[in-house]
Amino acid sequence: MKTKNNEHENRCSIYEDFNDFVFTQPSSFTVKNKTYEIETWVELIDTLCLVLKKKNRKTFEAFLVDEKQRRTRVAYLAKDVQDIHFSKYLQKSDLYLNKKIDAPRSIKLVRKLLEKFKIEDHQFYLSVVEV
Numbered sequence: 001m002k003t004k005n006n007e008h009e010n011r012c013s014i015y016e017d018f019n020d021f022v023f024t025q026p027s028s029f030t031v032k033n034k035t036y037e038i039e040t041w042v043e044l045i046d047t048l049c050l051v052l053k054k055k056n057r058k059t060f061e062a063f064l065v066d067e068k069q070r071r072t073r074v075a076y077l078a079k080d081v082q083d084i085h086f087s088k089y090l091q092k093s094d095l096y097l098n099k100k101i102d103a104p105r106s107i108k109l110v111r112k113l114l115e116k117f118k119i120e121d122h123q124f125y126l127s128v129v130e131v
Helices: 041-055 057-065 103-116
Strands: 010-014 024-031 032-035 088-092 095-098 125-130
Touching: 024 041, 032 041, 041 057, 041 088, 041 095, 041 103, 057 103, 103 125
Parallel strands: none
Antiparallel strands: 010 125, 024 032, 024 125, 088 095
């Protein structure tokens, strides 16, 4: 989180230490040179899912049922509401997200999505602000 764009915003790689994202809030993300404005961790996941779903629906659907993605006891992202505890409906991507997701878990989920879509770390940047 070292590169400053302005006084309050940090542009960073999501491959930094998870603790670097505690007490931050996302403001935008850039994937393959296209920037999307966001305000929350939930909106980050919702918008990224929409972008990736549009890019390749088949790969995205495979991600949702991939055992590697579901290794944890708690599912954080699913197509069906009954697969998620404490669910929040994501309107943009038409998915359900565990609304108890925090910044580090959001970053972990984003990393898994990018890995599935073979998006390299230099092709994705996140801008965050400290809260």
